[in-house]
Amino acid sequence: MDALLQQVFAGLATGGIYASLALALVMIYQATHLVNFAQGEMAMFSTYIAWALIEAGMPYWAAFFITIGIAFVLGAVIERVVIRPVENASVLAVVVVFIGLLVILNSVAGWIFTYTIKSFPSPFPRELPFGLRFMSPHQLGAIGVTVVVLLLLYAFFRFTPLGLAMRAAAQNPESSRLVGIRVGWMLALGWGLAAAIGSVAGMMVAPIVYLDPNMMSGVLLYAFAAALVGGIDNPWGAVIGGFVVGVLENVLGAFVIGNELKLSVALIIIIGVLLVKPSGFFGRVQVTRV
Amino acid sequence: MSKRALGIGLVLLVVACALPFVLSNYRTFQMTLVLVYAIALLGLNILTGYNGQISLGHGAFYALGAYCTAILMDRWGVPYWATIPVAGAVCLVAGFVFGLPALRLEGLYLALATFALGVATPQLLKYHLLEKWTGGVQGIVIMKPSPPFGLPLNPDQWLYFFTLAIAAGMFILAYNLIRGRIGRALVAIRDQHIAAEAMGINNALYKSLAFGVSAMFTGVAGALGAVAVQFVAPDSFNIFLSITLLVGIVVGGLASISGALYGAIFIQFVPNLADEISKAAPWAIFGVFMIGFVYLMPTGVAGAVRLIKRRRAA
Structure with a gap:
């Protein structure tokens, strides 16, 4: 029983990270109906920036927030420069551009920071004052950070005029343009926010998986699975999906199929959900007219 | 086949036949790999280019073909040339079977599902229950075939000609497939699937068939690639392939x-x-x-x- 609980809690901790990345994917999907294959590499790249800042002697939390800022700008710039020209292109063209972005970020990170695996510090104390049997402090901290990010996002979209404008631009671009919202900038802003959330996920997962240019490929797969489980157009669904996938991955990995096939769990979830319930468990069913 | 296409094909073939006698062994080996990749790309192009189904996981079929050949040669001592059709057939079936669920996925979602397949492939190949055949993380080393009938060629040159012959066959096959009824049906489905259905094309059949044929091409390429490189290992078939x-x-x-x-x-x-x-x-x-x-x-x-x-x- 203890072993099971331990796996469940570990799953919740990684699930929180998947949830953040899934949320970033959903944000971009809602605004543009595209799935960003480069989301994981964007997060990886931001994490390297954080690592470089910490190596340069900056305290962790300062580096943390500066990285979020840099990631935000980077995301917005990528949208304006790389994605804008293919906005109305075919799905294949867009997918190729995303994959191109993925390999560029991956190789540039390898070029600048080399492919040797680095350890990434955790900001949370090694020992907690109150003894916790089932979770490491970093796991608890990662869940805490995820929850804070979620609440901030919720508040932003629910209570600020800018958040309202972004939601409007995503839902109905034409009408939003008519009432004076700069839809193009809202998209760039959405990309920036998604990149910022992704960078948080990257910095939270790096102490667990260690820092190397390929660290996010697995995480991205789980995030895809999470977004699809929850319904790719529903942010809350993505968050729930993240926790579900995290727990499933850990429990199945530990007790049923073994750790060596963990990624296949994501593969099976993705294909299974797409086949059985393509809109996910909380998504809207899309009806198109022939 | 039109006269012009035939002419261009023949000229290319003559040039290709002359290459191994002017290039070094290493360059000949590289040209063999070019032919291998060309077959694989032909396969992916039938699916993605002509039929519009995006696959980001074709490395999986390449790996399947390579492992078919390696396992047959290593475990059962099957000669290398006999393993190529087997690898093609296995991939044809595998592609068709993967194509069936893929029918329900369009565009982005198919890209997602195949991306997941591509990322998960090395792990599947390392699975410990399959280790008896796949050799696990270590992979399988296979022998380089030597030229038959006492031909005055070195192994690299022979392998090049062997690959060239198969590649030529595959190109003719693809050419005839695309120029004919099937090719037109594939393009029609890509451009306007509802209209295609209305014209009496069985979308489901053609799309899964395209997946199967595409996987077969890529699998044959994988098999040839394994013979050429003389080695298969899970980590060479990752998402980057x-x-x-x-x-x-x-x-x-x-x-x-x-x-x-x-x-x-x-x-x-x-x-x-x-x-x-x-x-x-x-x-x-x-x-x-x-x-x-x-x-x-x-x-x-x-x-x-x-x-x-x-x-x-x-």
Whole structure:
């Protein structure tokens, strides 16, 4: 029983990270109906920036927030420069551009920071004052950070005029343009926010998986699975999906199929959900007219 | 086949036959790999270029073909030439079976599902219950075939001619497939699937068939690749192999048969050149070319060649 609980809690901790990345994917999907294959590499790249800042002697939390800022700008710039020209292109063209972005970020990170695996510090104390049997402090901290990010996002979209404008631009671009919202900038802003959330996920997962240019490929797969489980157009669904996938991955990995096939769990979830319930468990069913 | 196409094909064949006698053994080996990639790209192009189904996981079928050959040769002592059709048949079935659920997925979602397949492939190959056959992380080492009938060739040259013969056969097969009824049906489904259905094309059948045939081509390429490299291991079939194939068809030219050859030359030689700058450089260049081609040359090298010919003719 203890072993099971331990796996469940570990799953919740990684699930929180998947949830953040899934949320970033959903944000971009809602605004543009595209799935960003480069989301994981964007997060990886931001994490390297954080690592470089910490190596340069900056305290962790300062580096943390500066990285979020840099990631935000980077995301917005990528949208304006790389994605804008293919906005109305075919799905294949867009997918190729995303994959191109993925390999560029991956190789540039390898070029600048080399492919040797680095350890990434955790900001949370090694020992907690109150003894916790089932979770490491970093796991608890990662869940805490995820929850804070979620609440901030919720508040932003629910209570600020800018958040309202972004939601409007995503839902109905034409009408939003008519009432004076700069839809193009809202998209760039959405990309920036998604990149910022992704960078948080990257910095939270790096102490667990260690820092190397390929660290996010697995995480991205789980995030895809999470977004699809929850319904790719529903942010809350993505968050729930993240926790579900995290727990499933850990429990199945530990007790049923073994750790060596963990990624296949994501593969099976993705294909299974797409086949059985393509809109996910909380998504809207899309009806198109022939 | 039209007279012109036949003529171009023959000239290419003569040039290709002369190559191993002027190039060094290592270059001959590289040309063998070009042919292998060309077959794989042909397969991916049938699916993605002609039929519009995006696959980001074709490395999985390449791996399947390679492992079929390696296991048959290593465990059962089957001669290398006999393993190629088996690998093709296995991949045909595997592709068809994967194509069935893929029928329900369109565009982005298919890309997602196949991406997951591509990422998960090395792990599946390492699975411990399969280790008896696959050799686990270590992979399988296979013997280099020597030329039969006492031909005065060294093994590299013989392997090149063997691959060339199969590649020529596969190109003719693809050419006839695309030029005929089936090819038109595939393109019709890509461009307007509802209209295609209305014209009496069985969308479901053709789409899964396209998946099967595409996987067969890629599987045959994988099998030949395994014989040429004499080694298969799980980590050489990672997601980057699938992406390499995607780069190949984008650069070579989507929905073009000759594009497979251009793309194959690109993905074989550019990394070699770029490797001298940095280990990461080939991928940076691949990425830039992918995005650059989508913006500036969406029909790839094959499209540019067509354009130049048309300008000349006009």
